[in-house]
Amino acid sequence: MSRTRLTIFSVVCALIGCLALGTFWYNRPTTVTIAVGPAGSEAAKLVDAFRLGLQRERSSVRLRLVSADTPSDSAAKLEREDVDFAIVRTDISFPASAQAVAVWQRNPVILVAPASSGIQRWTDLGNRTIGVMGRGIGFNNRLIQTILREHGVQPNSVRIVEVPPWEAGDAIRNRQIEAMVTIGPTTAKPVQDAIAGIVRETPEGAVKLVPVREADAVAERVPFLESIEVVAGSFGSNPPRPADTYPTLGVVHYLVARRGLDDAVVSEFTQQLFTQRPALAIQHPAANRLEVPETEKGSSVQVHPGALAYLTGEQKTFIEKYSDILYLTIFGLSLGGSALAAVAGYLGLGKREKDPGRLPEVLVLLRDVRATDDNEVLDTIAGRADDIFVEAVEASKQPGFDSGQFATLTLALDRLNAAIADRRRSLAMAEDDAPGEENRPSALPVAVAAAGGFPRG
Numbered sequence: 001m002s003r004t005r006l007t008i009f010s011v012v013c014a015l016i017g018c019l020a021l022g023t024f025w026y027n028r029p030t031t032v033t034i035a036v037g038p039a040g041s042e043a044a045k046l047v048d049a050f051r052l053g054l055q056r057e058r059s060s061v062r063l064r065l066v067s068a069d070t071p072s073d074s075a076a077k078l079e080r081e082d083v084d085f086a087i088v089r090t091d092i093s094f095p096a097s098a099q100a101v102a103v104w105q106r107n108p109v110i111l112v113a114p115a116s117s118g119i120q121r122w123t124d125l126g127n128r129t130i131g132v133m134g135r136g137i138g139f140n141n142r143l144i145q146t147i148l149r150e151h152g153v154q155p156n157s158v159r160i161v162e163v164p165p166w167e168a169g170d171a172i173r174n175r176q177i178e179a180m181v182t183i184g185p186t187t188a189k190p191v192q193d194a195i196a197g198i199v200r201e202t203p204e205g206a207v208k209l210v211p212v213r214e215a216d217a218v219a220e221r222v223p224f225l226e227s228i229e230v231v232a233g234s235f236g237s238n239p240p241r242p243a244d245t246y247p248t249l250g251v252v253h254y255l256v257a258r259r260g261l262d263d264a265v266v267s268e269f270t271q272q273l274f275t276q277r278p279a280l281a282i283q284h285p286a287a288n289r290l291e292v293p294e295t296e297k298g299s300s301v302q303v304h305p306g307a308l309a310y311l312t313g314e315q316k317t318f319i320e321k322y323s324d325i326l327y328l329t330i331f332g333l334s335l336g337g338s339a340l341a342a343v344a345g346y347l348g349l350g351k352r353e354k355d356p357g358r359l360p361e362v363l364v365l366l367r368d369v370r371a372t373d374d375n376e377v378l379d380t381i382a383g384r385a386d387d388i389f390v391e392a393v394e395a396s397k398q399p400g401f402d403s404g405q406f407a408t409l410t411l412a413l414d415r416l417n418a419a420i421a422d423r424r425r426s427l428a429m430a431e432d433d434a435p436g437e438e439n440r441p442s443a444l445p446v447a448v449a450a451a452g453g454f455p456r457g
Contacts, residue, residue, distance in 0.1 A: 098256035099304035103291035113179035131163030169197025211246035266306025
């Protein structure tokens, strides 16, 4: 009898030990690597702050930074699988194995010249000298040459010289260059400094910000280019500079992951990134440039399945992911006694589906926006989006509020509002191009501000 009890006790202890070991194994942090740089750059500082945030939140994912000198270096490290994540640019060796996690930032190409230079279009740059600003001068040169060719200008007829942002005004004043091209977010300090210097050294601050009216068509022909709007007043509000929103071309930086990286790891990484974004933006304003990537089928950049699961509210719980293995394990152990069978029954009953809330409705509304040509329908959808947001804010006051789900819903509403704005603009452009309106005076594009949302990725 005593031997039987000792055997049972040993089996129970072994099961408890296995359970403890399994719990420790599942909950241990997974360390992933990310290529970012160069050291001390805005991107490196933001990623390092995110690394500290993962530790502070005791996330199951931990981050280790790997320095990369250029976007092409980051892309090469990811392609060789030396790192798990990287920040890459669409026009610089975009890895075939990369899948998007987030839009890191959008870089519009901005051409600015003194009003007296006579430069009104990109086609006026032939036989001129222009300055270019931005890290990676060789890559930026090739980008500018691509845009010149799309405008029918021979690149070898344009002299391109590198000009640091703090010397842009002096270069214009000393007639070393006749125009300046910046490549970077309009809110970035180097871009702001370069344009402010040119305005300061131009009589009466009269400068011309040159649009690319055919940006949508060019972006269709050149896959790595994107049509981006420069919002009125981006470079000063008194007077507003530019006076009106205008289109230009640009490239996008993506935060990408290896195709083979575990979905659960990428899902947790993505959730933490967007959940911590508001807190990160307090010390690092560049976090405000993070956007949700385009999740629709047929997008130019494929989204990683793990990131997609979080963005669409389809993350799997531990039980959902390993339900088959757990069932077989519990079934086998149940043969040893009724106690294990009871545990197996309890675990089977405990499986629950996570309530997605209003997220599925928002996704349906997003598809409806793409399908409608009626502004009244868009108004109705916009009103419903406002109602959902108000309902979510009210629900945040209740006990048991899920902040992660609220962050996901907010991101989805941002994308919905951006899609509504894009659709309104498309409908307005279609009306402007309708027959019988040839004699209407042309109008510069109107600024479209998505309520806290982000443009399409």
